Amino acid sequence: MPEQSLKEKTAKGLLWGAINNGVQQILVLAFGIILGRLLSPSEYGMVGMLTIFTLIGNSLQESGFRAALVNLKEIRHEDYNAVFWCSTFIGIAAYLILFFCAPLIARFYGEPELLPLSRYCFLAIPIASLGTVQGAYLFRNLKVRQQAISGILAHIISGCLGVTLAFYGFSYWGIATQSLTYLIVVTLCSWHFSSWRPTLHIDFSPLKPFFSFSSKILITNIANQINNNILSVVLGKFFTSQSVGNYNQANKWNATGHQFITGMLNSVAQPILVKVRDDQERELRVFRKILRFVAFIAFPAMFGLSTVTRELILITVGEKWTSSISLMQLLCIGGAFIPISTLFSNLIISQGKSNIYMWNIISQVVLQLITVLCIIMMKGSIQTMVIVYVCINIIWLFVWRTYAHRFIGLKFRMLMSDLLPFMLPAIIACCIGGIAASLIGGHIIVTFIIKILVAAICYMGIMKLSNAEIMHECINYLLKKKVS
Template identity: 45%
Template sequence: MSTQDESANGSLKSRTTKGLVWSGLSNGLQQILGALFGIALARMLTPSDYGMIAMVTIFSLIASAFQESGFVNGIANKSTVAHRDYNAVFWCSISVGTILYILLFLSAPLIASYYGIPELKPLSRLVFLGFWTGSFGIAHNAYLFRNLMVKERAISTLTAIIVSNIVGVILAYLGFSYWGIAIQTILYAATTSALFFYFSKFRPSFNIDFKPIREIIGFSSKIFITNVFIHLNNNVYSLILGKFYKPEDVGNVNQAIKWNLMGQSVITNMVNNVTQPVLQKIQTDQDRQLRVFRKILAFTSFIAFPSLFGLALVSNEFILIALTAKWSDSAAYLQPLCIGGAFLVVSNVFANFILSKGKSNLYMFSILSFGILQLLILLAAHSYSILFMLQLTVLLQFSWIFVWLSLAKPYIKYSLKNMFHDIFSYAILAALAALVAHFAFSLITNIYLRFIVAVFTMGGAYIALNKLFLPAILDEVLEYVKNIKRKKTV
């Protein structure tokens, strides 16, 4: 390998490591802040308040997917990008967002009629302003994403979380109930858009040319369809439950989904910020790509399974301590959601790999097929119980990782044996650690002590099991921490 190649590899490795570190720190901080503000809001609001917002959120998210149309991933996948590309995305996003807001504004009475709740008509019209506001930052977000400006994206989202949640807590305290949550979502979108604009070097012009859109639409259109189904997959419970159950039930499920997604987001956002851009840059070197892919997959599994299995283990204690007894019903829903969520986090790495190969059609096929099956499961099982519906979807989430493997195999020499080593071995160790923790706290009656014992016992058991059976990733993490400490002391 030439000196130039070594330098390029070192630069990419450095940017990847820096991106993962910044992503991890920012997403961890985001989830901590989100958790603190979420606890404060949940203590002041009711399950019915959250249920009202959950019923209309899905429409706003689908509209967001329409206006973005996969442009962020589409821009990242292009070999070269010029100002005209970003400018076309900017004006296209705003145009589509405006048209969609008008259509949804006019559809608000139909949404209220579907759920049989008249109050949803004005509420939905307010909530929908959030995705329209967000349309102004899509092109600038694409710029930051393509150029691995993870730090700048992190600062933007962290600032937006702090500002919007402070306002949300104040409004909840003043008695605005679900109206406060609606205003909070709009403020979050507005703040992120403004900061993306500030950090991005791209500045829009009135020299509008939509030709670049046609150049990336083949790739991005499939991402758009996929994003629609991702939002449907994440919010289909509210869509189905809102029709057949009370707002309180929807609120409890939505609260469980919120904490599960919060646990997932720490890892998925960290990985998403670097995986596709990095794998795309080294796709001509298949051996190196395989090594990088396996390392990212193993690292994701190493973090995902103990984190989400652990949240499942302490779900009852966590809900009672953080949110009080009025949310106790959501604890039973949180358990299966977290178990299935761990496998979704790992599947996300396969999804990023397929995108790095430019195979947005396969990515779309997988997400779309999963969404249809999940919807059919919920429709078929809604008359039994909510918990039974969630348990069935966990089985689907577990089995779908094999679908991702079959889609990826033509493009990488990755075997079922590799999958067991990189994924299921960590799942087994996390499950064993959870079992040890369960026996350790099962006889303790105080919920605070139960929570503390469970967390520390599971963490200690998981580290010990990894040190004994799978030390590679653990040793790399510890070595990286040691290097950071050495640099600080120099």
């Protein structure tokens, strides 16, 4: 593929990814604000306790097949068909297992209400399994616009339904129904936009060539879900459902920020890196350009979100969520580095090195588990857990860098030269915004607006003075000018 064609595909993919994730995150925020005012932290916590089980079940049914299908240079109907039926059967089996394990889950948390709620929430697993192959088809063929339409439509329908149920007193059942409805709509849309259809000729033999790769992705995805949700489980077991609710509220805002960037990135990174992996020099050049773009967006967005956390929580969901403010500030700082780690993981997967990806994530999860258990034994606070959790995730970025150096020659100085020109200005801009707001004072909404405006102006001003190439390329593309 010609360089210009690849650049154009990447730019279009990132643009549609930005539109998709931007609109989706706005919808998530809008419906989340309404639900946050209608429901209590304890009600949020009930569904939060079950999240890890649903995510692990979805990882099982997906089984790493999505990444495996994308990595195939030549793909056949038989490959898609084998994955479809395997994913469907695993999804049904996973639901049945969790259905009968529901009493144990309710007993583990000491919440009898979790028994019927868990069996309802776990329906997400077989529903999601029906869209795994169609989603992989759209992803492999860079159908980002179609994925955007599916996600946006799903958020609108599910959000309206969830808010309606919460308004009429259905409590946490509204959140559970919202999640299920989202998956149903996304699955239906994926079928609509995908031209591939399964056949009744069931043959699992095509799975054998990439089972070694996909099985490692599966184990890694499960480890990732444990790592991302370990604090919800610990808080639900050793603290209260209210603590889980406060943490989940904080993490929801954090996730809304970094998922906008990671979702945009995931829409193009792996397919693009797969296309250039036979040319190491070109792959390094492509990787570093994407890395600079991610840093340009992630640092000001997430550091800025951390800066306005207090105002944002009080304005949107109210004082009953005050306990989540300090947690959200910490999580947002760590959230700035999540898209960068995601890019590194996409690089490892694009190289076909699922074993390295797997052991790297497992090592990180083991370290997280050990530290969390030590903090519990020492009767540490929730804030201490979050601080350590964030620090480990940031430090692990340099572990990813060592593998990037092995595969594409990314040196430490290259990483720093790609990150620091955006990280330091973002910190400076947010500090100036905070100082300006404190000097001017006024109503909380005024403070919120001043922080955002001053920080944004300072950051873009620094980018202009430093003549940041990535900023000019983004502006030129959006203005339909030719990027040199």
